[in-house]
Amino acid sequence: MKMSKRNVLGIVAFSILTVFLVFSMLMLHFGNIHPFGNPQENDMDSYIISNAQEETGANNAVTSVVFDYRGFDTLGEATILFTAVAGVVLLFRRLKK
Amino acid sequence: MISFGIPYLAVVGLILIGLFALVFKKNLIKMVIGITIIESGVNLFLITLGYREGSIAPIYTSSPGGIMSLPVPQALTLTSIVIGVAVLALMLSLVIHIYRHYGTLNVNKIAEGEK
Amino acid sequence: MKNSEGMSKIVKTAASTIFVFTLIYGLYVIAHGHLTPGGGFQGGAVVASGLVMLIVVFGSSWTMKKIKEENLSILESFGAIGFIGLGFLGLLFTGIFFKNFIVGHNMFFGMIPDFGSTIANINTGGVLPLMNFAVGLKVIAGLFAIVLVMAHATSSYSKEAGKK
């Protein structure tokens, strides 16, 4: 009984999401908003490509984004790994002192 | 228009496979796998957004020249992958604990065990 | 035998040899993160997978005896503190958190390469290589700690279950 209710809910959510996602992706590609392999002129990325070397001194533009332009995101990312280690160690701790 | 947006449809396919596993599979490990498949779909989507036809990697070291693919989506994907690893580690350790307590990974049996 | 756990002697010897190369490759990826594909996370993951290979070969409890997880936590903390510390140094020197405060000083990774396709010069990138090292340390310690703790816990659990 419980499972069937869950299945029905699941099927409904599943089909709604299917329609949504397919629509949005088709829009992106065929609506010429962001067709695959041919993104429109992009200010943020072209700025980074042309200025990364001078501003950060790194030849690798991706690294310059990761550690300089979006360095704070990377701090968050490192924090998440730190959180996961803390969480895993916490969960597998010895219970008695 | 040569690709007909197939990468985007692959993204939808991956997300739907993941959701299917998440919603209809009863094994906890399979649910976790479902989440990682959704995550792969989203990562593929992010990296797809940054691709330009005929472009090279955005690295200047001995580069052959030419247009470069967009660096920001690549950086975002990198972040997202590491986040995925962290979430996966924690989910799996919780699954291990659930198995210790209930002796099963079946969702239905765990729900019964509650009563 | 001192260490009866783990795989056979052949595998152990081979793994110890391979581990050295994995370590060197991983450190190479970390050190050249600002020049070639890769960086702290990727290189750290390479080294950590080498270490995980050691867990597989030598057994988790032997590894746990050699390296305590608390020490790994401390090591990881040092990596994280190094990373956020570089951010704070930027705040201190220029008033901007995460400012690339070394670049442009012509010393200590401070050079700026010419625009366009250039030959790799390790002495560039400002704080980026340093951050790569900090993150690399963090990722090595972090991933290794996660796998070590989980492997140790599961193997000790299966031993308990076997006794019952």
Place this chain on the structure above:
Amino acid sequence: MNFLPVPPEYIPVLIVAIPLFGAFLTPIISRINGKVRNIFAISILGITGFLVFWLSTEIFTNNMIYTYVFGGDSNVIGSGNSAYAIRILFEVDSFGIFMAIIAIIVAFIGTLYSYSYMKKETGLDKYYTLILLMTAGMMGMLLTGDLFNFFVFLEITGISSAALVAFWIDKKYAVEAGFKYIIISAIGALFVLLAIALLYGQYNALNMSVLANTITNFNLIDQIILILLFSALAMKAGIVPMHMWLPDAYGRAPASISIMLVGATLSSLYAVFRVIFTLYGKVFLSVSIQTLEFVTTANILGGFIVLLAVLTMLVGVIMALKQNNLKRLIAFAALAEIGYMILGLGIRLAAKSVIYDTEGTAISILNPAYTQAALTGSIFHILNDALDVGLLFLVAGAIYYATKETSLDRMGGLARNMKYTTIFFLIGLFAMSGMPPLNGFASKIIIYESAYQLSPLVSIIAILSSIMLLACFVKVFHSAFLGPKQPHLKNVKEVPKTMLVAMGLIAILIIIIGLFPNLVIENAVKPTVDAILNNTAYISAIIGGA
């Protein structure tokens, strides 16, 4: 006013960086000794709290927006519609700092409470690390002005809280609740990421102000993004029908974590407000005659949210009546309270109407006066709910600490041995169920009034669920604190002082806000509501003149 060693422009970054730095330092500090570690964590949160309060006075009095750019000064290139942001930036307005005050209060109280409450547990160095990380995550969520950065902090908060929910790993329900929570937060965060990727694909930007400036025509992709963001964040905020994780997570976590989870949930609720009023502000707020169809859109969304709010209240209250476990009961009551908060949001959107002249052409668009009041009540209630629910969770934790019991059947007569806890419970009870003169009444009455003008039925349901909450808690009070003393509870003692201090601090706040609600409304809530509704200021703070 500048008595700090740091200029005020640096404070937004320090609010996030100090807890993070403290978290990274905690494993090293805890090598010294447990006491030092506890005091270290508390003082780190104290410093952060001080900075938050100081920044909030600056922001509330001047009604200004602080921005902070990470990694460089040349952040925004161009201005107006062609502007784009390169770097991550923090954008702190009244709304963000208001929520940050709530988050830091619950984090500080929770940590103070843990000092004695968790004393006998192992693994405390990781526990304090995770608490600091969770605080940093909440602060980042509330202060950031960049969508991807928001996602990162959402994940930090989600992972650390999931690990903390499962803190009592020897209890199978706790582990299960933690697993549910992490599944929910992983899915929620992935859909948020998908929406962010869609936004990036469409508008090539990640900055919230730049995006808010570009989202004007509400096409199909915008709608899909809104639905993805709303459903994912509503799931994390525990709105019915995606509330299944909430009672488990709140009810099975240690009490000090339950109160922090309230903060985490409210941070997700903040994101719902932020998405609707800032990101989609040009669709839902600045509606003109030219964009008439947006009024219908806003009304439909508003009606939908009102429906969700009513459902949330009813489900919360009805399930609370059935519970026998004290903490689960409070968790369901907390769920009902979330309904009140989104009720104000729904009323704001649902009540927008178009005025037609005699020939049937639209002449103006009206926002009735009570919608402003509804939003005020809603924002005020966020503060009150965090305090009330937090206090009740702490009382439940105190009872558990003293008696090791969670079931109401096995409690009784506690009032004789635990006088202070009883008083705190009474304060929490009356505040939560909206009795004057406590703070819950002050905000609920505003919500009732505005709901009545939208539809009397909604108002009646809201009042009814408050009464049922009262009935529910009176039952708890009777069975736990009054009545005959259970034989196995003979030697129950009052809880340690730090726990009483933590509860007392919240109780004092509740009473002060209850006695002088206008003080809080004028000085904090009004600027917050103004900041929410004035998305032009939010946009132009980054990209210059609109």
